[in-house]
Amino acid sequence: xxxxxxxxxxxxxxxxxxxxxxxxxxxxxxxxxxxxxxxxxxxxxxxxxxxxxxxxxxxxxxxxxxxxxxxxxxxxxxxxxxxxxxxxxxxxxxxxxxxxxxxxxxxxxxxxxxxxxxxxxxxxxxxxxxxxxxxxxxxx
Amino acid sequence: xxxxxxxxxxxxxxxxxxxxxxxxxxxxxxxxxxxxxxxxxxxxxxxxxxxxxxxxxxxxxxxxxxxxxxxxxxxxxxxxxxxxxxxxxxxxxxxxxxxxxxxxxxxxxxxxxxxxxxxxxxxxxxxxxxxxxxxxxxxx
Amino acid sequence: xxxxxxxxxxxxxxxxxxxxxxxxxxxxxxxxxxxxxxxxxxxxxxxxxxxxxxxxxxxxxxxxxxxxxxxxxxxxxxxxxxxxxxxxxxxxxxxxxxxxxxxxxxxxxxxxxxxxxxxxxxxxxxxxxxxxxxxxxxxx
Numbered sequence: 001x002x003x004x005x006x007x008x009x010x011x012x013x014x015x016x017x018x019x020x021x022x023x024x025x026x027x028x029x030x031x032x033x034x035x036x037x038x039x040x041x042x043x044x045x046x047x048x049x050x051x052x053x054x055x056x057x058x059x060x061x062x063x064x065x066x067x068x069x070x071x072x073x074x075x076x077x078x079x080x081x082x083x084x085x086x087x088x089x090x091x092x093x094x095x096x097x098x099x100x101x102x103x104x105x106x107x108x109x110x111x112x113x114x115x116x117x118x119x120x121x122x123x124x125x126x127x128x129x130x131x132x133x134x135x136x137x138x139x140x
Numbered sequence: 141x142x143x144x145x146x147x148x149x150x151x152x153x154x155x156x157x158x159x160x161x162x163x164x165x166x167x168x169x170x171x172x173x174x175x176x177x178x179x180x181x182x183x184x185x186x187x188x189x190x191x192x193x194x195x196x197x198x199x200x201x202x203x204x205x206x207x208x209x210x211x212x213x214x215x216x217x218x219x220x221x222x223x224x225x226x227x228x229x230x231x232x233x234x235x236x237x238x239x240x241x242x243x244x245x246x247x248x249x250x251x252x253x254x255x256x257x258x259x260x261x262x263x264x265x266x267x268x269x270x271x272x273x274x275x276x277x278x279x280x
Numbered sequence: 281x282x283x284x285x286x287x288x289x290x291x292x293x294x295x296x297x298x299x300x301x302x303x304x305x306x307x308x309x310x311x312x313x314x315x316x317x318x319x320x321x322x323x324x325x326x327x328x329x330x331x332x333x334x335x336x337x338x339x340x341x342x343x344x345x346x347x348x349x350x351x352x353x354x355x356x357x358x359x360x361x362x363x364x365x366x367x368x369x370x371x372x373x374x375x376x377x378x379x380x381x382x383x384x385x386x387x388x389x390x391x392x393x394x395x396x397x398x399x400x401x402x403x404x405x406x407x408x409x410x411x412x413x414x415x416x417x418x419x420x
Contacts, residue, residue, distance in 0.1 A: 004304060004419070011408060015405060015408060015409070017412070080382065080386060128148065128157065132157070134276075135411075137276050137417060138278070138417055138419040139144070139278040140419055165283075264287050265291050268292055272416055274416075277418055279418040279420055
């Protein structure tokens with residue numbers, strides 16, 4: 001379930017759209033350093049992985065510069081990149097990867113538990129503020 | 141799975157947005173009187189709870205008056221309120237809590253089975269009419 | 281999980297909206313010929329069916345002609361039509377039923393495995409292009 005928002009966001013930036021993903025509840029696992037080894041296995045082949053619940057915020061038409069090195073990497077890997085590769089591609093392309101602050105508090109997750117590509121955590125109000133200006137909002 | 145739409149809707153009203161939630165299929169359980177005792181246990185700690193499928197309709201920029209007593213209650217309970225508390229907060233703040241009419245018919249649920257905070261049931265056409273004017277639409 | 285997008289899309293066209301559904305990952309099963317016998321059993325009664333993950337793209341206000349024969353059929357079947365019936369109703373009413381190209385490649389699904397009502401497969405960029413003009417975007 002981590003693929004759809006990451007694929008859509010990484011595609012959106014190649015189309016000069018802005019994109020952000022709000023990782024809530026178990027979705028935060030996608031940003032956890034300790035999960036990276038497991039995430040290198042595609043989720044479909046790993047039924048034991050807890051289901052992440054990331055929310056893609058949307059794609060605001062914008063002026064994000066297109067990273068050509070990133071695009072080349074996408075084209076080369078036409079057979080689905082791994083989740084860590086998608087996190088890297090999204091981060092390099094300017095996709096905001098926001099962990100949900102109350103979810104982190106509830107589950108006792110600290111900033112240092114997360115990969116460096118993660119933004120500072122935000123709450124529901126900041127999410128709604130960003131999403132209300134987006135032209136596409138989806139939840140997975 | 142009941143938390144994300146209720147948290148987002150209760151936050152939206154504190155930001156002077158309007159919000160409505162369309163409860164479909166098992167999502168209607170969130171509005172059932174008989175489920176309230178169980179829902180006081182947070183879903184994460186209660187794996188036996190059937191997965192609700194509520195759809196948040198969105199947040200229409202509007203003029204909803206901000207209930208200050210509700211906000212105080214939110215601030216006091218910075219550690220996640222229970223689902224019944226969120227239903228109460230949403231209802232007091234003007235969030236529309238719509239059960240899905242065909243889902244109720246299919247599952248034999250009657251109006252009197254639902255908490256008083258629930259609105260009259262609506263169908264897909266009324267949902268689409270409301271959602272098409274919303275700036276954020278999500279499905280959980 | 282196939283019902284919500286198909287019910288919403290089939291309702292949208294009766295309201296003179298345009299609608300499209302992007303079937304990703306297991307959601308493509310809804311369009312597979314070999315699944316049709318099983319899909320005639322409602323998903324709620326068939327726990328063995330893999331969970332489909334279709335994404336409704338949205339409802340673009342438009343000029344789609346309203347098929348009156350289709351509407352009569354909907355009214356007659358006020359007790360939920362089957363998934364194959366909904367696929368037929370959606371197709372006749374002009375709902376675009378797009379299989380996701382990378383999902384098909386990943387799972388080794390060919391065009392001839394799909395029902396004739398399915399459109400040619402598209403990718404994430406075409407989805408985002410369509411969705412960014414929609415007034416409602418949902419993911420199931």
